[in-house]
Every structure is written in C-alpha cells, then in structure tokens.
C-alpha cells in the first residue's frame with residue numbers, strides 16, 4: 001500500500017504532546033513527515049523532557065497512524081526534546097555563616113529510607129577526600145548521628161572564642177558533629193515544637209564553633225514539615241539531596257520532598273536524588289541482586305522530575321551493622337561499599353560544582369572545582 005503524507009498529517013492532528021494544548025501539527029511539533037510506500041518517518045520535537053512524555057508521544061503516534069491510516073504501516077518516529085530554558089531560580093536564603101562554604105541538606109519524604117545512613121557516609125567520604133566537613137543532625141524526632149558516629153555518651157563543651165561562649169562540636173572520623181541528640185535524654189520523647197526546635201537548631205549553627213568548613217551537611221527530619229521551612233529560610237542552604245528507596249510509597253514522598261525544595265518560599269536547588277536499598281545483595285553472593293523494593297524507581301523519578309540522579313546504594317547487611325556499631329560503612333577501606341560511597345559522593349560534589357557555577361557568587365558558595373576529589377582514585 002502507498003501511503004499519503006496528507007493522511008498522516010491529518011491523523012497526527014488528532015493527538016497532542018503531554019502538557020501541550022495544541023495538536024502535534026498545529027503546535028509545530030511535527031517538523032517533517034516522509035513516506036515511502038508503506039513506510040512512514042515522522043520527525044517530532046516536544047517540550048516535555050520526561051521519559052514518560054517521550055514514550056507516550058511515540059506510542060500515540062504509532063497508534064493513531066495504525067488506526068486512522070493503515071494498520072500495517074511501518075513507522076519510525078524520530079523524537080527530539082526542545083525544553084524551554086528554565087529561569088535560574090537558585091537564590092540563596094539567609095545570611096552566610098562565616099567560614100562555612102557550602103551547606104547541603106539531606107532529606108527524604110518517608111522515614112526509614114536511610115537518609116541518616118547516607119548522610120553519615122557522605123560525611124566520612126568527604127572527609128577522606130580531604131574536605132573539612134561538619135554534620136548537623138537536625139532530626140528532632142529521632143536523632144541518630146551520635147550512635148552512628150559512636151559518640152552517644154559525649155557532650156559538646158562550651159569554649160571561649162573571642163570573648164564569647166561557643167559550643168564545640170564533637171569530632172570523630174574527621175567529621176565535626178552536633179546533634180539534637182546531645183541535648184536530650186536517650187529515652188526521653190522529644191516534644192520540641194516548631195519555634196523551640198528551630199531556636200535550638202539556630203544555636204547549634206550560629207553559636208557553635210564550626211571553624212572553617214568546606215561542607216556542612218544537614219540531616220533533616222523525615223517529611224516536609226514546618227521545621228524544614230524554618231531551617232531552609234534561616235540558613236543559606238546551597239543545595240539539597242533527596243534520598244528514597246525504589247518503593248512506590250517512598251517515591252511518592254520523595255516527590256513531595258523535591259517539590260518542597262522547589263516551592264517559591266523555599267527555593268533551594270535540588271542537587272539530585274539517591275536511590276538507597278536499590279537492591280539486596282547477600283554478602284556471600286555479591287553478584288546476586290534482588291530488587292525487593294522494585295527496580296530503578298528513584299532513577300525514573302529523577303528523570304521524570306528532571307533532577308540529577310546521584311547514584312544507587314545496595315541494601316547490604318554490613319551497612320546496617322556499621323551504622324549500629326558507630327563506624328559508617330564507607331570507612332571499610334578497599335571494599336565495594338567504600339567504592340560505591342565514593343562514587344556517590346563524587347556525583348554530589350560534581351552537581352554542587354555545577355550549581356555553584358550557575359549561582360550568583362555569594363559568600364555561601366565557594367567550591368567551584370572538584371580538586372579535593374582527586375584524592376579519590378578514579379575507577
């Protein structure tokens with residue numbers, strides 16, 4: 001059968017690209033149609049860059065030509081994306097903290113997805129790379145950093161700095177740590193509410209002697225509550241990392257987490273999404289992977305939301321054990337876990353460098369190269 005270009009165009013007038021009002025022909029999305037006998041080649045350019053939109057457009061083109069023109073037509077779709085340039089909205093809030101170059105907030109929508117584990121391991125990996133690192137555990141509901149860093153019984157001392165009393169962070173594995181956990185009894189329910197918690201946090205930031213830091217990591221509480229809003233508004237947060245497992249309910253909450261950072265009142269650039277517990281690997285069978293929470297969920301979410309995918313971390317028993325005994329797993333030298341955390345950390349730094357290049361040069365953002373990462377051997 002010999003197909004006609006005009007019939008193909010007429011069929012394409014019946015569909016539109018996701019998120020675009022006009023039909024494919026009217027909007028100018030179809031840039032070329034060629035027919036050779038029963039073969040059709042359609043060039044189309046859409047604005048929505050998500051994988052879903054691309055797939056949907058392609059499938060709809062095939063369907064409409066098969067149903068309206070010729071059911072055995074051999075169709076090739078050449079799909080391009082021409083996303084409108086997003087305005088740069090990366091505005092740093094709050095006053096810069098003298099000596100602290102970059103503040104990275106680590107968040108998750110859902111609790112228990114491994115946000116604190118990822119934060120602790122990012123911190124020790126950055127320290128191993130030669131960066132000066134601080135970690136502030138702001139999780140008022142379940143501060144876990146004192147245990148993860150094996151300093152649960154320590155109390156920060158008050159020191160005198162230029163005539164002012166300052167709180168001295170506890171240091172272990174090259175990371176300076178302050179946590180709400182240092183100021184609460186282990187068995188006491190934490191019922192600090194918004195303003196009080198925000199005040200305590202502000203003290204740990206502004207009345208602490210952090211010294212010079214390349215990175216201050218914030219372990220945020222799970223969810224998207226008031227405490228997040230006040231932290232983000234009072235601190236010059238350089239970027240946010242969102243942790244999720246590949247599971248549907250975790251992803252729905254991670255999506256809310258990303259939306260929180262991107263909303264106007266907060267407006268913190270999202271450095272990317274980490275997929276934790278991406279698959280289970282038994283220690284004795286390191287090549288076996290079991291996708292118990294589903295496969296690539298966070299990776300697909302990152303693509304869908306058009307934010308960077310920073311990497312995946314397997315579910316490994318020794319990561320949990322290392323957290324429980326207070327020695328983050330990334331400290332196990334020459335292990336696959338150490339390598340995986342190095343890869344993840346490099347991706348975070350790379351995204352941060354990219355963000356900093358885009359951002360206005362404020363005091364809060366100074367790291368503009370990955371020089372420090374050269375300490376880590378490339379695979």
Ligand SMILES: Nc1ncnc2c1ncn2[C@@H]1O[C@H](COP(=O)(O)OP(=O)(O)OP(=O)(O)O)[C@@H](O)[C@H]1O
Pocket residue numbers: 108110111112113114115116117118139142144221222276277313314315316317318319320321323324
């Ligand atoms: N990749 C992993 N492999 C094995 N165990 C993990 C992994 N990531 C986290 N865990 C374990 O899962 C549990 C929950 O992790 P973690 O406390 O880091 O989560 P969270 O998201 O910070 O939780 P919340 O914010 O609700 O307190 C911990 O016991 C931790 O050791």
